[in-house]
Amino acid sequence: MLPRLPLVDDVRDFWAFSKAGRALAELHLNYENAGKYPSVLEMYNPLNTADTLKQANAKEMEFLNYRVEKMRFPKKDQKDTIIYNSQITIENIPAEAYEYVVNGKSAIEWIMERYQITTHKDSGIVNNPNDWARETGNPRYILDLLLSVINVSVQTVEIVKSLPDIKFESEEENS
DSSP states (O other): OOOOOOOOSSHHHHHHHHHHHHHHHHHHHTGGGSOOOTTOEEEEOOOOTTTSOTTOOHHHHHHHHHOOSOOBOSSTTOTTOEEOSSSEEEEOOOGGGGGOEETTEEHHHHHHHHSSOEEOTTTOOEEOTHHHHHHHTOTTHHHHHHHHHHHHHHHHHHHHHTSOOOOOHHHHHHO
């Protein structure tokens, strides 16, 4: 199906859509550089090297501190907080961030689902997202991605809500 483009009566509405489209394109193309949303808090309690692998060097400890197994919410309906791992909790996530939906689920929940360690039942192949962080030399990659997606989600919702109301021809015909 071809996209349905609205015909607007006021040129200012056209320009509002044009500016919003550019802002969304910029935001979504550069999502990894969005940084975290200002009100979101990242609570970090690093592993104590005395309690963990004493032979691990500082770089290895950094990868262990940011390692993700399965992100989760503290309670099913408490989505303002994500437990990233046993050392890191993300708090003050705005409810609007969950309004941005990709393929039937919020972008945040999509990241939480995709960036976890899984084992394929039949083949036994392990999918470990931490391998990419290690490969790129960035132990914070998954955490920074999640923080950026929270920010992009909030900004996307704000941009879409700022658009002027319009009616499509088919809506007008049905009224």
